[in-house]
Amino acid sequence: MPEIIDLSQEIYEGMPVFKDLPQVKMRIHNSHEEWAGIRNREKRTPAVHKLELGEHTGTHVDAINHMAQQYEGQSIDKMPLSMFYTEGICLDFSHKKLAELIEPHEVELACKKANVEIKKGDTVLLYTDHYRKHFNKADWGNGPGISSETARWLGEQMISAFGVETMSPGVRKVSNKEVHLVCGELGFTHYENMINLHQLIGRGRFRFIAFPLKIRGGTGSPVRAVAVFE
Numbered sequence: 001m002p003e004i005i006d007l008s009q010e011i012y013e014g015m016p017v018f019k020d021l022p023q024v025k026m027r028i029h030n031s032h033e034e035w036a037g038i039r040n041r042e043k044r045t046p047a048v049h050k051l052e053l054g055e056h057t058g059t060h061v062d063a064i065n066h067m068a069q070q071y072e073g074q075s076i077d078k079m080p081l082s083m084f085y086t087e088g089i090c091l092d093f094s095h096k097k098l099a100e101l102i103e104p105h106e107v108e109l110a111c112k113k114a115n116v117e118i119k120k121g122d123t124v125l126l127y128t129d130h131y132r133k134h135f136n137k138a139d140w141g142n143g144p145g146i147s148s149e150t151a152r153w154l155g156e157q158m159i160s161a162f163g164v165e166t167m168s169p170g171v172r173k174v175s176n177k178e179v180h181l182v183c184g185e186l187g188f189t190h191y192e193n194m195i196n197l198h199q200l201i202g203r204g205r206f207r208f209i210a211f212p213l214k215i216r217g218g219t220g221s222p223v224r225a226v227a228v229f230e
Contacts, residue, residue, distance in 0.1 A: 007125075007163075007194045007210075007225040008059035011051075015058065016136050018167045018192075022054035055220040059193045061161070061212050066219040067184030076218035081211065082121075083160045083189065088208030088227060089116045090125040090200035096144040099171050102126065104153040116204060120158040123208040125227075127197035131165040145171040148178035155186030163191035163225070191225060200227055 009015070013026040031044035055076075056062070061084070064074035091110035093102055107124075111117060118124055130143040143166035146154075151170070154162055162169070169183075169190045170176035183189055191210060200206065207228040212221030 003229040005196055005199050005227045005229075007196050007227060008223065009193050009195055011053065011058045011222065016140055016167070017054065017057060018141070021056055022052065024057060025052040026050070053222075055215065055218055055222070056192070058222050059191065059195070059210075059225055060220050060222045061191050061210060062180070062183070062189050062220045063212075063218055064184055064187065064189065065217075067180045071184045075216070076212050076221050077214050077216055079189075079212075084209065084211045084223070086121055086123045086160045086208050087119065088123040088125060088206050089114070089118065089204070090127055090197055090206075090227075091116075092127050092201050093144065094127055094129040094198075096128050098139055098142045098144065099174070100144045101147040101171055101175060102144060102150055103147055104150050107150060107153065114202065114204075118154075118157045118159060122157075122159045123191075123210075124154060124159055124162040125191075125194065125197055125200065125208075126162060126164050127201055128165055129198060131193075131195050132198070141167055141172065143167070143171075145169055145175060146179060147175050148182055151175075151179040151182040152186070155182060155188050159188055161189045161191060163194045163197075165194050165197060167192055191223065194225060203229065 027050045028046045029050035030048040032047045033041040063076035064071045168176045170179035210223040210225035
């Protein structure tokens with residue numbers, strides 16, 4: 001039996017979202033009591049919820065059209081499904097401090113320490129332990145991230161994507177905008193708000209799966225990201 005490790009946050013009303021993105025709202029739209037015609041009901045048992053949320057809520061993937069204006073048209077529904085069904089590796093950067101950059105030579109060193117190599121088409125996950133330390137706390141939006149040089153180096157390895165535990169792939173107001181631009185230029189993407197990456201450290205390669213919703217014209221989508229060990 002394969003071992004499947006869930007890498008995705010729960011989606012719920014009141015969860016933290018990036019900056020000025022839409023807040024999550026969740027309401028009971030239809031109840032079983034209403035469908036059964038029960039009057040003077042003491043409770044409403046949910047049969048259908050109404051959700052209001054942004055495309056970039058919780059654990060999600062960015063579409064290429066999110067990266068910059070010039071990539072208009074390269075929406076999530078047009079990205080090849082092979083980008084979301086890949087081999088994966090996870091590298092240990094749990095020593096990095098708040099707002100600290102991860103540089104290319106550090107990625108190479110982490111690969112050597114883990115005895116893994118980055119291959120064409122891989123998804124590279126970056127474990128910083130930021131989720132377990134800071135989720136929904138004062139420094140949740142102040143995590144470490146990659147530099148623009150690291151984004152370019154990863155793109156030159158022809159990966160499909162990389163993934164982080166933080167709300168942004170780069171450090172806010174330092175490298176985040178540039179990281180997005182590099183992803184658009186080189187045609188790869190990234191996942192944000194991942195969890196349970198500590199369970200992947202030291203275990204080598206795995207199957208990574210994180211299919212997005214097929215949102216017409218979408219700039220991204222929540223995903224149910226998993227790592228599968230056969």
